[in-house]
Amino acid sequence: MTPPLKVAVLGARGRMGAEAVKAVTAAEDMELVAALGRGEALERVLEAGATHLVDLTVPASTEANVRFAVEHGLHAVVGTTGWDEDRRAALAALLAGHPDTGVLIAPNFALGSVLASAFAARAARYFESVEIIELHHPDKVDAPSGTAVRTAQLVSAARAAAGVPAGPDATEHALDGARGADVGGVRVHSVRLRGLVAHQEVLLGGPGEQLTIRHDSYDRASFMPGVLLGLRSVAAHPGLTYGLDGYLELNA
Amino acid sequence: MTPPLKVAVLGARGRMGAEAVKAVTAAEDMELVAALGRGEALERVLEAGATHLVDLTVPASTEANVRFAVEHGLHAVVGTTGWDEDRRAALAALLAGHPDTGVLIAPNFALGSVLASAFAARAARYFESVEIIELHHPDKVDAPSGTAVRTAQLVSAARAAAGVPAGPDATEHALDGARGADVGGVRVHSVRLRGLVAHQEVLLGGPGEQLTIRHDSYDRASFMPGVLLGLRSVAAHPGLTYGLDGYLELNA
Amino acid sequence: MTPPLKVAVLGARGRMGAEAVKAVTAAEDMELVAALGRGEALERVLEAGATHLVDLTVPASTEANVRFAVEHGLHAVVGTTGWDEDRRAALAALLAGHPDTGVLIAPNFALGSVLASAFAARAARYFESVEIIELHHPDKVDAPSGTAVRTAQLVSAARAAAGVPAGPDATEHALDGARGADVGGVRVHSVRLRGLVAHQEVLLGGPGEQLTIRHDSYDRASFMPGVLLGLRSVAAHPGLTYGLDGYLELNA
Amino acid sequence: MTPPLKVAVLGARGRMGAEAVKAVTAAEDMELVAALGRGEALERVLEAGATHLVDLTVPASTEANVRFAVEHGLHAVVGTTGWDEDRRAALAALLAGHPDTGVLIAPNFALGSVLASAFAARAARYFESVEIIELHHPDKVDAPSGTAVRTAQLVSAARAAAGVPAGPDATEHALDGARGADVGGVRVHSVRLRGLVAHQEVLLGGPGEQLTIRHDSYDRASFMPGVLLGLRSVAAHPGLTYGLDGYLELNA
Structure with missing residues (x-):
């Protein structure tokens, strides 16, 4: 031993x-x-x-x-x-x-979060559309979260390297902010809700299908x-x- | 008979x-x-x-x-x-x-959607925070969807009637659009993703808990x-x- | 005052x-x-x-x-x-x-949980299918949870009162346990996962649509x-x- | 060209x-x-x-x-x-x-489904608990789905190769079927709901966190x-x- x-x-x-x-x-x-x-x-x-x-x-x-x-x-x-x-x-x-x-x-020690980001980056080139929703408690001062920004950057870089064009978006009439923040061409939405801890979803969409990679952090x-x-x-x-x-x- | x-x-x-x-x-x-x-x-x-x-x-x-x-x-x-x-x-x-x-x-005949809006309005007064995420195919021209705007208005009116204050939000540093659109004090986030049809989530949060009411419309x-x-x-x-x-x- | x-x-x-x-x-x-x-x-x-x-x-x-x-x-x-x-x-x-x-x-003081059960019971008559998934930490000794059993009973009673028949199910070949436990004709599935606290989803399905009512309890x-x-x-x-x-x- | x-x-x-x-x-x-x-x-x-x-x-x-x-x-x-x-x-x-x-x-051409299975297998060794929920329309004759069984087998093999023990489960009192089907030590739950097409979630749990990999197939x-x-x-x-x-x- x-x-x-x-x-x-x-x-x-x-x-x-x-x-x-x-x-x-x-x-x-x-x-x-x-x-x-x-x-x-x-x-x-x-x-x-x-x-x-x-x-x-x-x-x-x-x-x-x-x-x-x-x-x-x-x-x-x-x-x-x-x-x-x-x-x-x-x-x-x-x-x-x-x-x-x-x-x-390590900027992040949560295995699930690290894996979620890595999987999202690898999957990103295979889908027309990718968006990110991050959800946190309402005492957080920055939006989007640092993890969401990093994930969006990884996704954006992976798509650029594979020559994938920007996701389709026919929006003509939008209320200010409805379509989220633009991080390297990836839309990021920040939800703030009492009771939550730290959660993130990467949504990837192609014809007739969706892949969702979600991480929930409940506790340090x-x-x-x-x-x-x-x-x-x-x-x-x-x-x-x-x-x-x-x-x-x-x-x- | x-x-x-x-x-x-x-x-x-x-x-x-x-x-x-x-x-x-x-x-x-x-x-x-x-x-x-x-x-x-x-x-x-x-x-x-x-x-x-x-x-x-x-x-x-x-x-x-x-x-x-x-x-x-x-x-x-x-x-x-x-x-x-x-x-x-x-x-x-x-x-x-x-x-x-x-x-x-009837502006909407989908039973699930009608029920989701009604439940969201009834629950809204019992939670500190309410936000809405709507998700649609990327050929949609308006954001948020009409259903999401109506749901936000119902939620907003129900909270006003019960004297519930605005949801807490400590955001100080935000990228433009990260926190969604403001509809009567309710934040609404619009996701556009190839493969989706029409989907909506109302998220309600209080100390230590979350209630989510989601409707998925797959087909007319x-x-x-x-x-x-x-x-x-x-x-x-x-x-x-x-x-x-x-x-x-x-x-x- | x-x-x-x-x-x-x-x-x-x-x-x-x-x-x-x-x-x-x-x-x-x-x-x-x-x-x-x-x-x-x-x-x-x-x-x-x-x-x-x-x-x-x-x-x-x-x-x-x-x-x-x-x-x-x-x-x-x-x-x-x-x-x-x-x-x-x-x-x-x-x-x-x-x-x-x-x-x-009150057997349950979590507002979100009480509302989720009440909404599920009210919606149950309007859908062909209803199933329940409850998810808890793996130290729990009973399955399904008491809340899930009570919710299934409420759903079952509401459907019986409205004359709604049992949900459709064409299953012919099933592994033991795959289709969950039967509580008054409602299928209940119990997930046990390290890291979780107490969570429940009621899924209601009709032609082309789904209504989901989810409650997450993170903290007492x-x-x-x-x-x-x-x-x-x-x-x-x-x-x-x-x-x-x-x-x-x-x-x- | x-x-x-x-x-x-x-x-x-x-x-x-x-x-x-x-x-x-x-x-x-x-x-x-x-x-x-x-x-x-x-x-x-x-x-x-x-x-x-x-x-x-x-x-x-x-x-x-x-x-x-x-x-x-x-x-x-x-x-x-x-x-x-x-x-x-x-x-x-x-x-x-x-x-x-x-x-x-290729037994499966849906990119999202193939990626979901691959990611689940790679992540499986890093979490104490893994369970699978698959959700389909109620005309399906087998439960669990073939994809869920294959995913469970991949997860099971990956955990065995890495020497990961079975997931924790303190259940003492259970209704028949509540804990799902056992596929190579992985619990699989099959939901059948009118309106659904073909959906699958792999839930992975460790102390204080959860990773969820979900695939939705809406259309061939x-x-x-x-x-x-x-x-x-x-x-x-x-x-x-x-x-x-x-x-x-x-x-x-």
């Missing part, structure tokens, strides 16, 4: 971090060796003998945390936002000097299977991987 | 009229005694002994057809558009002089049960009834 | 009771005057000046609690299970002697608007009311 | 064949050179100069038709049923002697984009391909 992974969680007092502490503790093939909150010294991770680090902190500290991990040979799974292209390029350069170390930066527990999968896979993927789909076996 | 209703169909060569001819012929409690196309003389309806008339013609002729029916004591079920408030008032005045005759004018055959129900009920409802819901038993 | 309702919550340490305490406290037109846990003396409710009582206790104590309320002229809203026909008859008899006092016993917070509506309405409904729909204005 | 494909349709008087005639005629990159009904001589296909053949005939004649095509160097796209493993093995042997000729045999027109895609791709895939997914680019 393989020994358990020795995992340290950074940001352990936050909502996501607290979930990660529970999930790692419950996983039979992992051992939680450290759980650090804001301001606690990173050296404790080394003293605890961690081989893997989960970063669920804040944009201001995630870069320093991950560099520390890489420089000490720890694999890292990162859910903190703020990793723009410049930061990722700098991290990739650092990793070039540590060829055995892996880092996963939905991110934990993705975090654990990341921890189990990161050592086998040296270098920088951006997006959990890089670890999923989506090809038959 | 009651004798069958003697039914005449006007507009019998049109798409809806042809469906009505089939439906009346197949109904065990009805007899099709006349099926008139454009330009055929209305007197044939009398010669055939019709007691009930279905008008599925065009806005330019429907008013004369219905007046003819009323003046000769025939009950009429009308699916033709163009019956604005003025026309309906004039018809009601005519009917006042024929107290045994009934006329049903969906109008025929409503036409038959109208024919069976019209004699028992003298005067003018506007909307098929006037004949439905929606109260427990 | 009307003075706030003076509300006592029994079972205040349970999960539902704790939610009720929060909801009553937050309601501007109510004042929480007592919150009793198991074994605390009912007299405290009187000392606190309560006019309304919420019973969210256990089957063994709910009957005594409600009798106490009625005998002291308090209106009661009851969510505890165990109120079979015998108990309800005895309570109705007691209430006959207290003509100004109201009691609401969904019961609180119903509890508050019960508290606001109970004084205006003397005697025993069974089912929250007795307080809803479902008729246009 | 490439010259149009010269296509012959066999079974051109059947419902599917008539659709194929229309679709090939409408395709700008194809020329319909022959459309044969039952009993017409296959030689006419050669006289017409066809390079591609579509077989939409009957099980009794499809094998002879396809052998004829292969022996004369025509590529064939086959939608007729009846190609069991023995027949396919014999055809593959014949094709070994004609290394430039391609044959596609839905098969034509798949037939055309088959015709455009078959020459580039010498030998026998079973299943349209062999031509789809599902891997990123």
Whole structure:
């Protein structure tokens, strides 16, 4: 039997971090060796003998945390936002000097959401029409959601690469806003409803048929299977991987 | 056993009229005694002994057809558009002089659609949030659909009558059109997708729960049960009834 | 301005009771005057000046609690299970002697669920086919859910009363269980899926169209608007009311 | 510009064949050179100069038709049923002697349905729970549908290959049939409803989230984009391909 992974969680007092502490503790093939909150010294991770680090902190500290991990040979799974292209390029350069170390930066750890986006992108070239409906609680400040915008961009790029023309639309008379927002030629509709959490549907239509790919997120527990999968896979993927789909076996 | 209703169909060569001819012929409690196309003389309806008339013609002729029916004591079920408030008032005045005759004018004969609108209006006061998504084939020229606009107006009026405030919405940053069209304070989203026919969802949300009322129309055959129900009920409802819901038993 | 309702919550340490305490406290037109846990003396409710009582206790104590309320002229809203026909008859008899006092016993306080059942029962006579799908988390021990069985019974009774025959079904070759459970002639399908909470769809089908009434319960917070509506309405409904729909204005 | 494909349709008087005639005629990159009904001589296909053949005939004649095509160097796209493993093995042997000729045999030409099954199989290993709901018109004689059984088998095989245990299910008390049919450990529920055509949902559930992959087939027109895609791709895939997914680019 393989020994358990020795995992340290950074940001352990936050909502996501607290979930990660529970999930790692419950996983039979992992051992939680450290759980650090804001301001606690990173050296404790080394003293605890961690081989893997989960970063669920804040944009201001995630870069320093991950560099520390890489420089000490720890694999890292990162859910903190703020990793723009410049930061990722700098991290990739650092990793070039540590060829055995892996880092996963994932904007989304919900397996269902990641799969939904990947499937939508693959299906998009085979249908005349694609539209997206995202539905969230009414306290959300942006519309459409970041996930919906990213999905629309993936769909749009896949259709462009396959030479698929814009979807048909004979609308002549429309009330303002009825046909949604245009993201790269893909219409995106944002519903805000008390009681909802986070939901998304990609609707693809061709003659006589419709394919719908829907994801419902009910609870932030939905991110934990993705975090654990990341921890189990990161050592086998040296270098920088951006997006959990890089670890999923989506090809038959 | 009651004798069958003697039914005449006007507009019998049109798409809806042809469906009505089939439906009346197949109904065990009805007899099709006349099926008139454009330009055929209305007197044939009398010669055939019709007691009930279905008008599925065009806005330019429907008013004369219905007046003819009323003046000769025939009950009429009308699916033709163009019956604005003025026309309906004039018809009601005519009917006042024929107290045994009934006329049903129905903008929509699909039972499921009529019920969906009625239920949405009744439920609207009990939820913080209501939004509408309508989905149609991409050859439709208007957005939102007429049914969606009417449903939103019913919902809006029901909420106003019960003193329910506008639904919560914290959106600060939105792409143009993402939040749909505003119809009386109700957000309406129009999806256009190859392969679809006519579909509508009313989504109602409160703390921790969602109620969804969805109608799918796959085929114009969906109008025929409503036409038959109208024919069976019209004699028992003298005067003018506007909307098929006037004949439905929606109260427990 | 009307003075706030003076509300006592029994079972205040349970999960539902704790939610009720929060909801009553937050309601501007109510004042929480007592919150009793198991074994605390009912007299405290009187000392606190309560006019309304919420019973969210256990089957063994709910009957005594409600009798106490009625005998002291308090209106009661009851969510505890165990109120079979015998108990309800005895309570109705007691209430006959207290003509100004109201009691609401509700097997379900989720407004959306109550409305979904009521709408399904009203629509059932207008469609050839009705089936029910209920979807729950996989830790549930019974299938179908109690709500699905009650909905099927309501649908079945409504169809029988209107003389609607059984739905069409040409199935000749079926794997065991494929067509669901038969509840009064209505097929009920039970899905068990990790991640779900409590969801139900009633599907009604006629020629060329489908009406779907779906309820999603994400959180037990969904019961609180119903509890508050019960508290606001109970004084205006003397005697025993069974089912929250007795307080809803479902008729246009 | 490439010259149009010269296509012959066999079974051109059947419902599917008539659709194929229309679709090939409408395709700008194809020329319909022959459309044969039952009993017409296959030689006419050669006289017409066809390079591609579509077989939409009957099980009794499809094998002879396809052998004829292969022996004369025509590529064939086959939608007729009846190609069991023995027949396919014999055809593959014949094709070994004609290394430039391609044959596609597809049990399903609806792109959305083929994609839905492929995605469900790929996603199945990442979720604790998977169940299938299929919904059809009530004149269907078998339950579950053939497509649902095949999807369940694909899902079951994918989970077995990845070592995923059976989905959790705490059901202790169940009405007969409530939990559906068991197909390789996957629960399948069959709904039969007037008005429906052919619909299927694969529901996948993990902690706090759900992924739903739904396909709606409204019209047999839905098969034509798949037939055309088959015709455009078959020459580039010498030998026998079973299943349209062999031509789809599902891997990123």
